[in-house]
Amino acid sequence: MATSTKMLALAILAVLPVLMKASTCIGPQVTSNVYTTSEASMSISTVFVVEVAVKCNNGEKDLLLFADVNGHMVPATQSGTGKFQVSWSDEHKKLPAGTYGVRFFDEEGYNAVRKEKRSGTDGSAVTPIFTVNVKHSGTWTGPYVQTEFVATCVALLVWYMAYRSKSFLMS
């Protein structure tokens, strides 16, 4: 009885990896759409939004993706079949202008990165299934000089010229 139970447990353990096999995308074709905050005057933080449409050569559809965002692994939200979205935000000065490489991993890759990080490394040795380069041109903080200040200066200048002419006439 005990022997048959042990045999059953072993059989289940042997089959389990096959049943729970992580879905892998082979030869992904990626189209990406990127949005980054462009104006800082009306927002308190810079937001990055990356939308990707993934088509796998092996026809894999049940993907589970994770993105490496500035050293943090975040799950990618599925917004449609084969469409994923990742977003993050931070203070304007912490996300300056430049190109940010967002690495996308499947479950296997995610686990590998976690293992690497636990062992003390940054996980950069793990190959992502694809990378999206996000080009951020920086945020506009408004004009160097406020428009009302310019209007005030012009108005004051015109008035001063009028005042000088009046003083000359009154002399």
Place this chain on the structure above:
Amino acid sequence: MASRKQKLTKEEELLLQDFSRNVSTKSSALFYGNSLIVSAIPLWLFWRIHQMDPYQSGILFAIMTAISTYLVSYAYRNVKFVLKHKVAVKREEAVTREVMKKVADDKKMSKKEKDERILWKKNEVADYEATTFSIFYNNALYLVLIILASFYVLRSLNPNVNYVLSVASASGLLALFSTSTK
């Protein structure tokens, strides 16, 4: 006792006109027209920049524009009156030279007539220059006061309150400064 009506000479008429603060109908129309335009400028400013709804604040806009129009035209009149005499003194030589050049060949005209003509021309030039300069000076001052009041002094207030106080203070100060004789 019968009252005698004496007809005023041209010279006396001009002198009366000179020392009176009253303006002609044409000048009055010019003043009110200009002051209405200038008083309407803050409407655009508060509608587009301070985001006031023109339909909701229509009555407020109308009342303050009317008050401002009156005060600004009052300022125009005062500044014109003060400037006119100074301008007349400054332009006297040039006007005399110009008129004398025109009437030099006219032997039939007496000296008195020539002097009257010079006086009339001097009055006309001084009146016109004082009118236009008064409008220019007061407009410049009004706009400076409106911008300073609405964008700096009263910027933290509700737009309706900001509008009423900036227009009232700008036009009020304008009228006050115009009463100065210097």
